[in-house]
Amino acid sequence: MADSNEMTINLVVLGRTQTGKSAAGNSLLGSSDFESHCSPSSVTTCCSLGRSCRISGIMRRNGCELALRVQVLDTPGYPHSDLSREHVRERVRSALAHHFGKEGLHLALLVLRADLPLCPDERDHAVQFIQELLGPTWKDFTAVLLTHADKAEEAGFSEEAYLHSASSTLLSLLSSVQHKYIFLYNQKNIIKEERAIVLQRLLNFIRQNNYQVLPFKHSKE
Ligand SMILES: Nc1nc2c(ncn2[C@@H]2O[C@H](COP(=O)(O)OP(=O)(O)O)[C@@H](O)[C@H]2O)c(=O)[nH]1
Ligand SMILES: [Mg+2]
Numbered sequence: 001m002a003d004s005n006e007m008t009i010n011l012v013v014l015g016r017t018q019t020g021k022s023a024a025g026n027s028l029l030g031s032s033d034f035e036s037h038c039s040p041s042s043v044t045t046c047c048s049l050g051r052s053c054r055i056s057g058i059m060r061r062n063g064c065e066l067a068l069r070v071q072v073l074d075t076p077g078y079p080h081s082d083l084s085r086e087h088v089r090e091r092v093r094s095a096l097a098h099h100f101g102k103e104g105l106h107l108a109l110l111v112l113r114a115d116l117p118l119c120p121d122e123r124d125h126a127v128q129f130i131q132e133l134l135g136p137t138w139k140d141f142t143a144v145l146l147t148h149a150d151k152a153e154e155a156g157f158s159e160e161a162y163l164h165s166a167s168s169t170l171l172s173l174l175s176s177v178q179h180k181y182i183f184l185y186n187q188k189n190i191i192k193e194e195r196a197i198v199l200q201r202l203l204n205f206i207r208q209n210n211y212q213v214l215p216f217k218h219s220k221e
Contacts, residue, residue: 007059008069009206010100010213013145014092014130015111016122017042017077020147020186024111025050025072027190028198034074041081047095049073058199068199073099078129085129092133097216104213106206107180108134108142114162114183115151118170127173134214141214143180143205144173150185159183180205 011028013021022036022044033050035043052070059066073095078088096105110126112118130138152162162183163171174181182201185194 005064006054006067006069007061008071008103009106009202010071010073010103011107011109011202012073012075012092012096012100012105013109013111014075014133015077015126016079017044017081019077019111019113020184021077021111022074023186024109024145024147024184025074027184027186027195028052028070028072028202030055030192030195042077042083044074044076045080045083047073047075047091049095049099055199058196059203068203070199071099079125089129089132096133100213101216104215105134105141106209106211106213107202108138109145110142110177111145111147112170113148114146115148115155117167118173119167120169123169123173137214139177140209140212142177143182143202144177145182145184147184147186149183153185178208180208 013025015021018039020036022034025034026032026036029050029052031050031052034048037043050072054067054069056065056067058068075092075095076083076088078085080088083091108130110130130142134141149159157165182198184190184198190198
């Protein structure tokens with residue numbers, strides 16, 4: 001938490017390898033803190049926390065401007081090329097407790113590629129993984145980030161057309177998280193205006209949740 005004219009939102013990116021988690025984290029932070037590139041093996045192996053600088057012009061409360069700060073926890077994806085499911089889960093679990101043990105988590109962002117169909121097995125793995133990390137109220141604290149929306153757009157899909165043609169697996173997942181989803185056109189660094197729109201949408205989700213946070217037990221070390 002910070003002074004009264006500033007608000008910090010705490011986010012974690014989750015999802016399989018090469019979906020664009022680290023790139024999404026960088027876009028949200030307006031930085032290049034996280035290593036992100038195309039690779040035949042998983043790039044991210046450890047969790048790391050990135051913090052944005054103060055962002056103004058996004059948020060108001062009771063008629064007053066509030067500066068926003070964003071904290072993003074980048075995570076190794078699961079499935080991962082070199083780490084077992086248990087390793088990834090324990091790394092993420094301990095990083096959540098370490099970084100957000102005191103302040104709590106506002107939203108987990110489940111990162112999926114918009115240019116690939118979501119199949120039931122993958123959905124089940126992702127949901128089970130998030131449930132293990134966030135517990136029974138995971139749906140209230142999860143939003144879906146659909147990266148590679150630029151590729152879907154290149155293939156002729158507007159967001160509406162995309163949702164009309166999307167797999168029932170994806171549609172039921174979006175419905176289960178109360179339609180908290182955002183398309184990300186993250187082929188290069190997103191521009192300031194696009195970032196502001198994404199942050200506004202995330203803030204709306206957080207507001208819908210009455211600014212509740214999900215607490216985590218502090219790590220012992
Ligand atoms: N075209 C496109 N490429 C993306 C997008 N998001 C990520 N990428 C690329 O996908 C690759 C993997 O991204 P990365 O952030 O390392 O994935 P991670 O393993 O989930 O962290 C990188 O080459 C990114 O530049 C996107 O929205 N559109
Ligand atoms: Mg990564």
